[in-house]
Amino acid sequence: MSKQQLDGAQALIKTLDDLGIEYIFGYSGGAAIPIFDALETVKTKMKFILVRHEQGAVHMADGYARATGRPAAVLVTSGPGAGNTVTGLMTAMMDSVPMIVICGQTVTWMLGKDAFQEADIFGITIPVVKHNWLVKDSNALPRVAREAYHVATTGRPGPVLIDVPKDISQGPFSGEMEPEINLPGYNPEKDFDICPEGVKAAAALIANAKRPVILAGQGCMIARADKELMHLATTLDCPVTSTLLGKGVFPENHPLSLGMLGMHGTAYANKAMVECDLLINIGSRFDDRIIGQPSKFCKDAKIIHIDIDPAEAGKMIQPDVMIVGDAKAAIAEINEKIAPAKHPEWNAKLDGYRKKFPLGYKKQGGLRMQQVIDELYNLTNGEAIVSTDVGQHQMWAAQFYKNHESFHWLSSGGAGTMGFGFPAAIGAQFACPDKTVISISGDGGFQMTLFELATAAIHKLPVKIVVLNNHYLGMVRQWQELFYEDRTSGVDLVGNPDFCKLAAAYGIPSVYIKRPADVTKQLEKALAYNDGPILIHAECVKTDNVFPMIPAGAALEDMITEAPKTKMAKPVGST
Amino acid sequence: MITTTDTPVAPNLGGSGHTLSIFVNNAPGVLMRICQVFSRRGFNIDSLVVSQGRDPSFSRMTIGITGDPAGLDQIIKQVNKLIDVIHCFEHTSNNSVTKEMILIKILCSTDDRSAALQITEHFSGKTVDLTPSSMVVMITGDSPKLDAAVIMFSQYEIIETVRTGKVVMARGEQPT
Numbered sequence: 200m201s202k203q204q205l206d207g208a209q210a211l212i213k214t215l216d217d218l219g220i221e222y223i224f225g226y227s228g229g230a231a232i233p234i235f236d237a238l239e240t241v242k243t244k245m246k247f248i249l250v251r252h253e254q255g256a257v258h259m260a261d262g263y264a265r266a267t268g269r270p271a272a273v274l275v276t277s278g279p280g281a282g283n284t285v286t287g288l289m290t291a292m293m294d295s296v297p298m299i300v301i302c303g304q305t306v307t308w309m310l311g312k313d314a315f316q317e318a319d320i321f322g323i324t325i326p327v328v329k330h331n332w333l334v335k336d337s338n339a340l341p342r343v344a345r346e347a348y349h350v351a352t353t354g355r356p357g358p359v360l361i362d363v364p365k366d367i368s369q370g371p372f373s374g375e376m377e378p379e380i381n382l383p384g385y386n387p388e389k390d391f392d393i394c395p396e397g398v399k400a401a402a403a404l405i406a407n408a409k410r411p412v413i414l415a416g417q418g419c420m421i422a423r424a425d426k427e428l429m430h431l432a433t434t435l436d437c438p439v440t441s442t443l444l445g446k447g448v449f450p451e452n453h454p455l456s457l458g459m460l461g462m463h464g465t466a467y468a469n470k471a472m473v474e475c476d477l478l479i480n481i482g483s484r485f486d487d488r489i490i491g492q493p494s495k496f497c498k499d500a501k502i503i504h505i506d507i508d509p510a511e512a513g514k515m516i517q518p519d520v521m522i523v524g525d526a527k528a529a530i531a532e533i534n535e536k537i538a539p540a541k542h543p544e545w546n547a548k549l550d551g552y553r554k555k556f557p558l559g560y561k562k563q564g565g566l567r568m569q570q571v572i573d574e575l576y577n578l579t580n581g582e583a584i585v586s587t588d589v590g591q592h593q594m595w596a597a598q599f600y601k602n603h604e605s606f607h608w609l610s611s612g613g614a615g616t617m618g619f620g621f622p623a624a625i626g627a628q629f630a631c632p633d634k635t636v637i638s639i640s641g642d643g644g645f646q647m648t649l650f651e652l653a654t655a656a657i658h659k660l661p662v663k664i665v666v667l668n669n670h671y672l673g674m675v676r677q678w679q680e681l682f683y684e685d686r687t688s689g690v691d692l693v694g695n696p697d698f699c700k701l702a703a704a705y706g707i708p709s710v711y712i713k714r715p716a717d718v719t720k721q722l723e724k725a726l727a728y729n730d731g732p733i734l735i736h737a738e739c740v741k742t743d744n745v746f747p748m749i750p751a752g753a754a755l756e757d758m759i760t761e762a763p764k765t766k767m768a769k770p771v772g773s774t
Numbered sequence: 775m776i777t778t779t780d781t782p783v784a785p786n787l788g789g790s791g792h793t794l795s796i797f798v799n800n801a802p803g804v805l806m807r808i809c810q811v812f813s814r815r816g817f818n819i820d821s822l823v824v825s826q827g828r829d830p831s832f833s834r835m836t837i838g839i840t841g842d843p844a845g846l847d848q849i850i851k852q853v854n855k856l857i858d859v860i861h862c863f864e865h866t867s868n869n870s871v872t873k874e875m876i877l878i879k880i881l882c883s884t885d886d887r888s889a890a891l892q893i894t895e896h897f898s899g900k901t902v903d904l905t906p907s908s909m910v911v912m913i914t915g916d917s918p919k920l921d922a923a924v925i926m927f928s929q930y931e932i933i934e935t936v937r938t939g940k941v942v943m944a945r946g947e948q949p950t
Binding site: 322325326329330331350382383384385508509510512 | 802803807810847848852854855856857858859861
């Protein structure tokens with residue numbers, strides 16, 4: 200091999216750099232050594248971050264993407280290394296998050312022969328990626344990497360995986376560095392052709408609506424349709440609710456904002472769903488935690504559904520008007536066709552609900568998670584990037600940390616992956632070094648990926664690691680209390696470590712909060728520390744419940760806003 | 775690739791049966807991706823024919839399925855969404871021709887042979903293997919015709935049958 204000649208791995212790394220990938224999160228291993236070697240031999244602008252577990256790497260890439268809209272790469276070895284990315288891929292797939300995962304693989308002539316650390320990661324990951332490749336030609340690596348980037352970042356984004364056998368990464372490269380991509384079955388450019396009939400029909404429904412509501416999903420954020428959405432809402436004097444993942448695309452401190460809807464959404468957002476006569480869903484896939492019982496969802500309302508993914512049309516809810524395409528392009532077209540409107544009665548009615556069913560919490564009888572989150576919101580003026588884990592704290596964070604702009608809320612919605620929040624916050628902090636990044640986790644989820652404390656400490660990332668500790672898997676315990684006669688089963692986290700001492704073991708300082716009166720002072724202290732990560736251990740009341748709540752599979756009008764006095768039937772929906 | 779079935783009774787593809795024609799990249803794993811779309815949504819694949827397209831970089835799949843018709847629309851959209859799928863169309867008997875081939879192996883002594891050959895002739899079939907004690911008959915046509923042939927040959931002892939599964943082509947100038 201001449202000095203100038205590249206090998207497959209070098210061509211791959213060079214291509215990733217050319218594509219503008221900024222970070223590679225990863226963990227090495229035998230089958231990936233040639234690719235790791237290329238990180239040393241090829242001069243790039245990319246930074247490699249060594250994590251402590253492959254799941255951490257995938258969630259970091261996820262957090263990076265959710266905070267920027269751009270993909271990061273993940274580099275892991277074959278077998279267990281690749282297998283450990285599956286949960287993270289599934290998480291990203293469910294929430295349409297772009298990322299490029301590259302796995303080492305055994306040499307091609309050993310494929311299917313149970314070689315050391317061999318796993319059929321191509322087959323394993325088919326259901327959890329937008330697309331994947333098993334590369335069998337070194338010269339194909341630049342093309343595959345370019346196709347992977349294109350697939351991950353266009354249309355409805357999603358994770359992609361490239362499986363690279365060791366002889367392919369190690370083999371000599373004599374191909375083209377900038378080949379044409381070849382994806383005849385993939386035409387995302389069509390997403391910007393908005394059907395004029397659909398726009399006309401939507402505008403007609405909008406003109407006739409007396410009680411319209413906009414449901415803004417993550418699709419608006421991905422399309423960067425914030426301005427168009429604001430124009431639509433303010434022109435129509437139309438209230439806006441958002442999904443969990445859409446938080447921030449319409450500022451939640453705006454008078455027209457209803458906050459989040461759904462199972463633990465605000466009462467006023469869910470009331471608006473029940474009473475509206477027109478629902479304009481832009482970029483939400485009508486998740487089951489939003490619609491409850493499909494047959495009763497918005498049953499008296501006309502429904503406009505805008506989605507980039509044709510497979511979402513009619514999947515859960517049959518709309519009156521379906522527009523398939525990019526949210527920004529679609530809203531811009533609709534904005535051309537609408538006249539300014541006023542809906543004073545409708546908005547006054549919703550204001551009534553805001554006053555009647557405000558979000559609140561007690562400041563007596565022990566520390567509440569809500570207070571910590573509420574105070575974080577106040578102290579950061581709602582400007583921080585907030586990642587959450589999954590469970591009660593996630594729903595309270597969604598309720599009390601109002602997001603003012605896009606790409607500031609990182610939460611595993613579709614997959615509900617515990618262990619997501621902390622590594623996602625690390626990824627976001629790498630992406631946005633000058634922003635305040637707050638990781639809010641419960642004691643359960645934090646312990647699933649706490650090993651990344653090392654990664655945060657080594658890179659002196661000023662992530663604020665909030666652990667809201669109630670010594671329970673609180674959301675499951677809440678269900679058991681409400682629907683299973685309070686039989687707690689498998690939820691008591693006896694033996695939690697002292698989280699402050701745990702942080703200290705990694706050289707990370709911490710603050711401890713137990714009294715409601717100490718919250719502000721301690722959080723101020725933690726937020727002022729920017730020399731590296733700091734852990735905030737909040738010792739919270741053990742048994743508290745998230746309200747409002749719509750039991751899974753129930754209709755939105757069956758929402759409960761406080762603890763029921765009588766026994767409740769087991770939910771018919773799944774979770 | 776052609777799949778085979780040993781069941782002497784043909785699957786009933788009338789009523790809730792549907793035929794999909796899927797044009798795909800000729801790439802490893804495509805079949806797996808498509809099968810996952812079906813199995814995850816509770817659709818059972820009754821027949822499946824895959825072969826290289828006229829341009830060898832593409833393949834043609836004809837899939838006969840049964841399942842909840844309400845879910846079919848969703849299946850077609852999900853299949854179309856796959857990166858390796860160029861297009862996926864549903865075909866009905868009104869707008870397409872469907873053909874299938876069956877091989878029927880029967881125990882048939884010399885005494886019974888002429889009657890068996892009559893049945894073969896009735897179905898415009900061919901004898902493709904003959905021994906003193908057995909014969910293999912090949913018949914092509916639409917699925918009900920093949921079902922009828924199986925019933926007629928049931929008066930002999932059928933050792934096994936192999937069906938190719940349906941292939942479909944749109945009528946007229948429409949692409950399949």
